[in-house]
Amino acid sequence: MRLPDFEAWAIFAKVAEAGSFSRAANDLAISKATVSKAVTRLEARIGARLFHRTSRRLALTEAGHAARVGAARILAEGETAEAEATAAAAEPRGLVRLAAPMTFGVMHVAPLLPAFLVNHPAVLVDLHLADAVVDLVGGGFDIGLRIAALPDSSLRARRLCDVRRSVVATPAYLDRHGRPKHPGDLAGHACLGYAYLPSPDRWRFTNAGGEEAFVTPTGPMRANNADALVPALRAGLGLALQPDFMIWDDLKEGLLERVLPGWSPPPIALHLVTPPGEPRPARVTSLIAYLQRALADAPWARSQES
Structure with missing residues (x-):
């Protein structure tokens, strides 16, 4: 043999x-x-x-x-x-490949990395940003950040925090076109669509009583990156279903307004996922621990209580 x-x-x-x-x-x-x-x-x-x-x-x-x-x-x-098997494994050293969604990675992951790299000068981070789901094992990634309701898989997942999503628009748009009270009211509104939603052509909502409502959004723009919708959203061209990590500042400043009180899209969360297998090099476990602490206490996540 x-x-x-x-x-x-x-x-x-x-x-x-x-x-x-x-x-x-x-x-x-x-x-x-x-x-x-x-x-x-x-x-x-x-x-x-x-x-x-x-x-x-x-x-x-x-x-x-x-x-x-x-x-x-x-x-x-x-x-x-x-x-x-080497003594160097006790010290964080070497390359860590990290995958994250594009907008979330730019806004909330990349700003965290300088402090980590200063404290771990022997570690190199290769940050890969893409809104499409990345194959961690096939792509050779050590860590992935995913914002979704995760299906069962061989990957190991750690839930970091809930991600609130809301239908939002500018006050000026809502003053002109009215404030929808029921998901069915969206049929009369311009909706800005995100292509990587699980069902981009069908928005689903539920209320506290368990009632479901489905909407087929139509509007002037659709994109495969949610950040690309923000200029049109701020320009008052329509409503969009957006996560708080993108819009929490605009909501605080009154530039955007939540609508559909009492109705919510399906819940999703931020997960840190890793390929199966133990043990992991110290460089990987160090970055995992750092991201868990930093992202679980993110201000946009805390803002969901308001």
Whole structure:
């Protein structure tokens, strides 16, 4: 019985992540020839090509896509095992890859990182921002922040705080068009839509009595990033369903106003998620603990009590 070629699988995972033999070689501090030989050796071993190679482009084959998640897991678990087996693992040191939603990451995660980095000068943070759900395991991420009602999965999730969402508009817009009292009233309003809602073409609300109401929003604009709706919202072009972490300042200052008293969209929360497996390097556990403390006590989360 032959042992798996763990080195080749780890190198393949790094090439798949970097999208380039040269970048993978730089990341691993080895030669491009060594990277190329490892991938060729692996392809010969499994009897299938892992990449389509041209002079200008490198792309995963179907076999490469199928192997990528497992290879990324081998690389991540190997890095963890090595980190834990050395004295350096006791000190936060090395790269942490962190994924977060775009607007939330810019507004509330990036401002937290300087203080963490000052206190942990040997740690590097690679912050990846995207509103689409990121594959933590396949993408090689150590930590993810997600704002949703999380489905069951193999990921480990820690609930940090609730995220209140409200239908809001400027007072001027509401003075002109009226203040909706029931979700059904939104049919007569311009609604600014967010494409990454679980059901972007159907807004659902409930009241304290358990009554449900469904609305098909229509309006002049829709975007796949909620921050892109803010200028139109502030310009009084319509209403939008927005989370407090984006609008709490505007609400405090009276620039925006909540509507539909007594009605709420489905509850969601901020979660910190990590791939399965223990133990984790100190660099990862340190950032996890820091983010838990900072985000669970965020002022926009406390503002939900008002």
